[in-house]
Amino acid sequence: MQRATIDLWVGLFVMAGIGALLILALKVGNLGTYSEAQSYTLTGIFENIGGLKVRSPVKSAGVVVGRVTDIQFSTKTFDAAVTMKIDKRYAFPKDTFASILTSGLLGEQYIGLAAGGDEGMLKSGDKIMKTNSALVLEEMIGQFLFDKASESEDSEDDSKF
Amino acid sequence: MPRRIVIGIRGIGHRVIDNIWRLGYATRFFILTLLKSGSSIRRFSLIIRELYFTGVLTLIIIVVSGLFVGMVLGLQGYETLQKYGAETSVGTLVALSLVRELGPVVAALLFASRAGSAITAEIGLMKATEQLEAMGMMAVDPIARVVAPRFWAGVISMPLLAAIFSAMGIFGGYLIAVVLIGVDEGSFWSQMQSVVDFRFDIVNGIIKTCVFGVAVTAIAVFEGFDAQPTAEGVSGATTRTVVTSSLVILGLDFILTSFMFRGVG
Incomplete structure (x- = not known):
């Protein structure tokens, strides 16, 4: 050829x-x-992170604004330090509220950021002060059953008198 | 009676020593190929010629099988996922399984049986017709002139072929899921993009294909060079190339997967 x-x-x-x-x-x-080059780092301390994993999305108002890059367990305070990278385009106020949420009933878990009203913005390396732990389904069901049981006990007590 | 046992044990020992010797011979041959590949890289037209035979002629089987593997994944994934109301995740399923596993492994298996066997048969026949010895007589090193260009052509074309395979497979999954069944196109692509990570999934897949490319072509050129210089010897060497490289691909894939994706969820 x-x-x-x-x-x-x-x-x-x-x-x-x-x-x-x-x-x-x-x-x-x-x-x-989403490129990691143009991003800044935030840290949040959570009591319980549930099923959160490295690379889980960070969302605000449902829009993906970043990703979880690292999860560490502290042996001093016995809670989890979650490091996340947020896109440079999105700045959040200092009093932003971070909570661990679930997409759908049994879907993957992600961090939801709810912006506060502070004038100052979070900078790279800052710590998010207000956090809300993940809802653990077992604990919720346990709480619910406990409440139900005590409720019915109450009503039985009522019927006696 | 004890004599028979001794003979039996001796037989086992003989085989083990033979195989280890052959493995060492293959490793020395591989290192020699790497050392002598300098001249073939300087004469790049030799590699381009071999790229045509190993890469371009393998393209059609890669494109067609990639398309059909992706279409089957789309169908089967849809069947299962729609039970949970998660049929939009079918794009994620197709993309992840192709980019991480099926693309590199199936493309490498096809490459071994299409291009690897051809390399072995060609070099083996050159040896059987004493072309390699004639080259040696003319002070042309057959490893530098025949083996090294084929080796590098295989190493270059394997990642490209696997990437084409994965891309065609994802297109096949798209055809079935979006065009034929009617899954929402926007969520098909966006769910795929939100889950498939460039560093963890795509780069790891490319690393896998590079490893497979080196392994398959190294086995193919060695079996061809080591073939008995007879018609039977060449056919046996070709068979050994396909069998050995298929087993090596599957074994290496397990090892690479367990290192790459163990901690990632």
């Missing part, structure tokens, strides 16, 4: 391969939507 023909086909093949890699990176992966 002619040298030029081979060169042409190989060139097309390599271009197709690199094109496929670009499609995977930009269309399938999250490289196009």
Whole structure:
């Protein structure tokens, strides 16, 4: 076969391969939507993080604004320090409230940021002061059953008198 | 009676020593290929010629199988996920399974049987017809002239082929889920993008394909170079290439997966 023909086909093949890699990176992966280079770090202390994982999304008003990058357990205070990277485009007030929420009834867990009214903005490395732990389903059910039981005891007591 | 036992044990020992010797021979051959590949990189047209045979001619089987694997994943994923009302996650399922596992592994298996066997047969036949020895007579090193370009062409084309396989598979999943069944297109892509991570999923997949590319082509060129110079010897070497590289791909995939994705959830 002619040298030029081979060169042409190989060139097309390599271009197709690199094109496929670009499609995977930009269309399938999250490289196009969110880059770690333009982000700042925040930390939050939670009593219980439930099923939160590294790479879980951080959302505000339902929009993904960042990702959890690190979760550490402190042996001094016995709680969890969650580090998250937030997109530079989004600044949050100092009194922002961070809570661990669940998408859907049994869906994945994420950190929800509710902005406060403070004038000053959170800077990279700052700690979020107001946090709300994850709701653990077992504890909720336990609490509910306990309440029900005490309620029915009350009503039985009422019927006696 | 004890004599038979001794002979039996001796047989086992003989096989083990033979296999270890062959493994060492293959490793030395691999290192020699790397050392002598300098001249083939300088004469890049040799590698481009081999890229045509290993890469371009493998393209059609990769594109078609990628498309069909993605379509089957889309169908099966939809069947299961719609029971839980999560049919929009079908894009995530297709993309993650292709990028992490199926793309690298299936593309490497196809590559081994399409290109690896061809490399072995070609080099083996060159040896059987004494072309390699003739080269040696003309002071042309057959490892530098024949083996190294084929090795590097395989190493270059494997990641590209696997990327094309994954991209075609995701397109096949899109065809089935969005075009045919009617899953919402926006959530199909956005759920996929929110879950598939560039560093953890795509880069790890590319690392896998590079490892598979080195392993498959190293096995293929070694089996061809080591083949008995007869018709039977070449056919046996070709079979060994496909069997050994398939087993090596699956074994390496397990090892790489357990290192890459163990801590990531």
